Amino acid sequence: MKTSKTYRIAAIAGDGIGQEVTPAAITVLDAAAARGGFRVEWQHFPWGSQHYFDRGRMMPEDALDLLRPFDAILFGAVGDPRIQDNVTLNGLLLPIRRGFDQYACVRPAVLYPGVRSPLAGRQGGDIDFVVVRENTEGEYAQIGGGLHAGGPYEVAIQTATFTRHGTERIIRFAFDLARRRNGKRLLTSVTKSNAQGFSMAFWDRVFVQIAREYPDIRTESLLVDAACMDLVRRPGDFDVMVASNLFGDILTDLSAAITGSIGLAPSANLNPARTAPSLFEPVHGSAPDIVGKGVANPLATMLAGAMMLDFLGETETAARVDAAVRAVLAEGRSVTPDLGGTGTTRGVTDAVLARL
Secondary structure (H helix, E strand, O other): OOOOOEEEEEEEEEOOOHHHHHHHHHHHHHHHHHHHOOEEEEEEOOOOHHHHHHHOOOOOOOHHHHHOOOOEEEEEEOOOOOOOHHHHHHHHHHHHHHHOOOOEEEEEEEOOOOOOOOOOOOOOOOOEEEEEEEOOOEEEEEEEEEEOOOOOOOEEEEEEEOOHHHHHHHHHHHHHHHHHOOOOOEEEEEEOOOOOOOHHHHHHHHHHHHHOOOOOOEEEEEEHHHHHHHHHHOHHHOOEEEEOHHHHHHHHHHHHHHOOOHHHOEEEEEOOOOOOOEEEEEOOOOOHHHOOOOOOOOHHHHHHHHHHHHHOOOHHHHHHHHHHHHHHHHHOOOOOHHHOOOOOHHHHHHHHHHHO
16 A cells, blocks of 8 residues: 655663564554554664663753654663653653653553453443543652651651642643543542642642533542542543642552553653653553563553554554554453463564454
8 A cells, every 4th residue: 555654753772671562553553554654764762771771861961852853652661670751751752752741641541351350240442541640740749858868867758749830731621531431421539638738638629620621521539548449339430530740640550550550551651742752651660570481461562552543643543553553352262370371472462463
């Protein structure tokens, strides 16, 4: 088929199994693009923990300048047991999110047919919601410091930062998503305003104000501990959830667990204004315990790639990738150990390719 368009995508495989699942996803995305009548031109950036060992930085000083011309970024994983997690995360992924104003982190949670949930009585299709996480400020703003390091009177201060601009735009993004989804037209806001009387009470107030602009969307507000409990008790009742940086992070690990495996959880870090590239990644980490064994689940990265194609406007091809992944899961013959199978990364990739 004659190609009509080429997308330039930056690929950062990163650490651990990121080096295994990223090439697998690229293989699938290239095949899907060929069938969709367009091309993907990849440029690989060898940034991550090895770059840190070699050069003292997770990525070069001019990394954002190098990434800015691309249409999107496909990211693998970050983390190495030999380096503190705050060094790896703050040296690579968080500067990209903040530098490119990727303020909307969108994380779907779907219990697919063929996948077993640890929750009793839940079948494929029973769970289908999205968590929208504020991605550039809040508890991850990296404002603070320390005093008397290593001594008995050591002090550590970490400041959570909530601006009206940042809070309004993420809540409005979530309302718009609830309006677009073919779901329950329900938006759940998650805070801890009973204990955090300034930042979270402020969030609650902004949520109520913006809700008046969306009379067609039902709303509810939950404290984060109650929300975690309800994700276990009544996950099928949720549609779209919106939360701060920290709470959104925690909720999406829980949502991945109740839908069968974190190896099925994709994530989009979006710059909705499209003034800089958006980044797409699996929710899972670098999983050093299974590195090199060939059993890492590549499906979350493939689903993240489908989210990337959809954001770029290639909606039919994105749907085709999503459908291929769903078919492989429903069949159940080629799944990795995290899903109870004996499949390999290569075998799962071949199965998805066959379904395309």
